[in-house]
Amino acid sequence: MPGQAGTVAAAQPALAGVRVLLARRPDRSAKLAGVLEEAGADVRFLPLIDFEQPTDSGDLLRVIRDLSDGHFNWLVVTSATTVDALAGAALDAGTTLSAAVPAHTRIAVVGSGTATALKRAGVDVDLVPGQQSAAGLLAEWPEAGPDGGGAVLLPQADIAASTLREGLQAMGLDVHCVTAYRTVPYPADRDRALYAPVTADGGLLEPEAASSELAAGRIAALLAASPSQVRRMVDLKLPLDRCALVAIGPSTDDEARRLGLAVAAVAEDPGAQSVAAAVERAVQSQNPKNFDTSGTPNEG
16 A cells, blocks of 8 residues: 655644733743743733732731731632732741641632642642632632631732622621732832842843834734733733733723723633633634734735
8 A cells, every 4th residue: 555645744833933922020920931832822021010018017917916816717818929928928927827827717719829829838728719710709608607707817919809808798707808918010119029020031021112012013912910910001002903912810801891902812710721722712813814923913
């Protein structure tokens, strides 16, 4: 039997040659960037927001001591940034986050990324909702009683929405909110920054360079991970008409649409695989003739 005339060419990765811009610091995006690069994407970074210690750090130190003294039945953590802020405050209080959480205090988180950050800090998590959002956590909160009632410590960003606080209070819980960190335009003040400055990186873009890339059509997809990032995009007047905007989570999608931005795809949870799948959907929804395999716009 005669041999075949040729072999079937290996399929290209789904995002081969597609340039994707993450509106985050490189040091906060390593896993997502890795998944996108495995899919063939050319990943760049445009940090838009940063994080600082709260204006009055005394409040956070006091609740760390109250937590350690057993005053709370639940600790609810909504982001990995909150974990870092709590860990830093615990060190300032002369302890560690894992030592500051009593055995009887149950831990709830909004998403798996926060759960992973807590586990790295030595803290076990009791409740991770299937739908990774404040609404998802409220929907799965245990019924009032030994497991679902009592006092709740809710450390959040200064600009956090009231959804979670109000939802827990509506269940009859005693919710103690405290500002864990402040969200500010990038870069944060060095004296108050929660994280070290971003080091020089070949994939790091300044706003002017990012605007030029976007205006020229060299960015196929731009990822926004939070409502505050979307607001910063609008403040900077980034030209978004030639790229696909991908929103991570329903609250980011809602804010983008409220501000009049077209959202090409929404990642329902912040997991790297879910976000990468949303990028693929967004890119496929655009006219492929706008981009060649190098991420450079075609002229014809």
